[in-house]
Amino acid sequence: MAKGEPLIVLDGVNKWFGPLHVLDDVSLSVGRGEVVVVIGPSGSGKSTLCRTINRLEPITSGTITFDGQPLPAEGKALARLRSEVGMVFQSFNLFAHKTILENVTLGPIKVRKEKPAAARERGLALLDRVGIANQADKYPAQLSGGQQQRAAIARALAMQPKAMLFDEPTSALDPEMVGEVLDVMTSLASEGMTMVVVTHEMGFARHAANRVIFMADGQLVEDAPPAEFFANPRSERAKDFLSKILTH
Amino acid sequence: MNVLIDRFDVFAGGFWLTLQICVLAATGALVLGAVVAVMRISPVPPLRAVGTGYVNVFRNMPLTVVMFFAAFGLPALGSNADFLRIPGLDAIFSRLGTDLPYFRFALIALVLYTAAFVCEALRSGVNAVPAGQAEAARSLGLTFGQNLRYVVLPQSWKASVVPLGSVIIAMIKNSALAGFFGVVGDLSATADQLTGAEGYAFIPVAIGISIGYLIMTVPLGALLDRIEKRQAVAR
Numbered sequence: 001m002a003k004g005e006p007l008i009v010l011d012g013v014n015k016w017f018g019p020l021h022v023l024d025d026v027s028l029s030v031g032r033g034e035v036v037v038v039i040g041p042s043g044s045g046k047s048t049l050c051r052t053i054n055r056l057e058p059i060t061s062g063t064i065t066f067d068g069q070p071l072p073a074e075g076k077a078l079a080r081l082r083s084e085v086g087m088v089f090q091s092f093n094l095f096a097h098k099t100i101l102e103n104v105t106l107g108p109i110k111v112r113k114e115k116p117a118a119a120r121e122r123g124l125a126l127l128d129r130v131g132i133a134n135q136a137d138k139y140p141a142q143l144s145g146g147q148q149q150r151a152a153i154a155r156a157l158a159m160q161p162k163a164m165l166f167d168e169p170t171s172a173l174d175p176e177m178v179g180e181v182l183d184v185m186t187s188l189a190s191e192g193m194t195m196v197v198v199t200h201e202m203g204f205a206r207h208a209a210n211r212v213i214f215m216a217d218g219q220l221v222e223d224a225p226p227a228e229f230f231a232n233p234r235s236e237r238a239k240d241f242l243s244k245i246l247t248h
Numbered sequence: 249m250n251v252l253i254d255r256f257d258v259f260a261g262g263f264w265l266t267l268q269i270c271v272l273a274a275t276g277a278l279v280l281g282a283v284v285a286v287m288r289i290s291p292v293p294p295l296r297a298v299g300t301g302y303v304n305v306f307r308n309m310p311l312t313v314v315m316f317f318a319a320f321g322l323p324a325l326g327s328n329a330d331f332l333r334i335p336g337l338d339a340i341f342s343r344l345g346t347d348l349p350y351f352r353f354a355l356i357a358l359v360l361y362t363a364a365f366v367c368e369a370l371r372s373g374v375n376a377v378p379a380g381q382a383e384a385a386r387s388l389g390l391t392f393g394q395n396l397r398y399v400v401l402p403q404s405w406k407a408s409v410v411p412l413g414s415v416i417i418a419m420i421k422n423s424a425l426a427g428f429f430g431v432v433g434d435l436s437a438t439a440d441q442l443t444g445a446e447g448y449a450f451i452p453v454a455i456g457i458s459i460g461y462l463i464m465t466v467p468l469g470a471l472l473d474r475i476e477k478r479q480a481v482a483r
Binding site for chain 1 (some may be wrong): 380384394398
């Protein structure tokens with residue numbers, strides 16, 4: 001587990017949903033502290049790619065390695081691995097029957113067996129960090145979308161993960177709430193968190209990413225630093241995509 | 249209608265025995281049904297297969313046939329269901345401990361049959377919880393058991409409780425079959441005794457027995473309505 005060794009490695013990953021080839025021989029490695037943004041048209045397999053990394057989506061063939069270990073099969077070992085990979089969903093998925101603070105402390109208390117008092121203290125600090133400490137005792141339905149998503153980020157961070165996966169974290173938000181979530185993500189990125197971010201926010205990709213991955217039809221089409229990708233996309237597919245989203 | 253007053257003790261005895269069957273069978277069916285439901289939603293394919301097989305068999309077989317298997321099949325296999333002679337419990341439910349095994353046989357049949365429906369009622373509640381809740385719990389590293397206990401089940405009760413109540417009400421009515429499989433003196437067998445052996449007119453006896461079942465089922469239904477209303481407010 002040398003420092004230079006990549007944290008996440010996908011090698012020849014294929015995934016079929018019935019007759020649909022959603023991931024077509026995808027190989028990718030993400031180094032420690034690297035921020036990789038995955039973009040592409042809808043249906044290109046980018047969300048599936050993100051979800052295979054903590055095995056929420058099992059793959060058909062190929063290998064995925066996290067921190068030097070191949071992903072284990074369903075069971076205790078997989079649960080342990082998942083506890084080290086934070087995940088943020090498009091639809092937040094905060095536990096609806098628990099308060100914001102309980103959402104943040106459930107993992108530390110039940111999975112990491114931390115003392116409730118210590119978990120609470122750290123949970124409050126994390127909520128403070130994402131700017132919603134005053135919402136700690138409310139239920140998710142009482143918060144705005146942006147606040148819920150920041151709570152979800154705090155919940156993932158409470159596990160002190162080695163990497164964070166973001167599956168379109170701002171796609172379900174009203175436009176004026178996108179910024180507050182991206183701010184939190186940008187500060188995480190600048191602190192050296194390893195991140196895989198599926199998003200349509202090109203601004204975030206430009207500013208915060210070390211690399212941009214462009215996917216289309218289940219294939220990884222381009223893999224380049226953001227400046228290079230946005231200035232000179234190599235493939236026709238990427239040029240076409242960028243021309244459509246950047247003209248407005 | 250004098251039979252209702254003159255033979256009140258017979259009705260009351262029948263009511264008491266049927267209530268005993270129902271309390272025991274409901275408890276057993278809820279426990280077994282919960283186990284089967286957990287199997288059916290578990291991530292382990294063989295467990296899922298066993299759970300699904302169980303539901304397919306017992307939900308699709310007439311209760312009468314299950315009762316036949318219990319009352320005639322178990323003795324043929326040399327069992328008197330003696331494992332149900334639970335010390336302590338048979339002090340309250342005296343029929344559990346008798347030498348005549350038919351109370352125990354009827355109980356087994358009722359539990360096996362009802363558990364399949366309990367399983368499906370619980371599962372429908374679990375399915376009503378958005379998939380993202382369980383996904384978020386898994387992505388935090390919660391195990392399957394923790395996921396059920398802390399995230400999914402607390403949210404699934406809401407959707408389970410009404411269908412579960414219907415299953416138990418159906419079970420109370422189904423328990424009337426026990427009297428035809430050797431259980432002496434339950435509410436339905438009371439009809440047989442009073443009209444057949446003692447020659448009372450059928451209709452008053454049937455009314456008396458119906459009242460006995462209604463005393464058990466109507467309050468249960470009312471309780472469920474209350475729970476449902478309270479949930480509607482909470483939403």
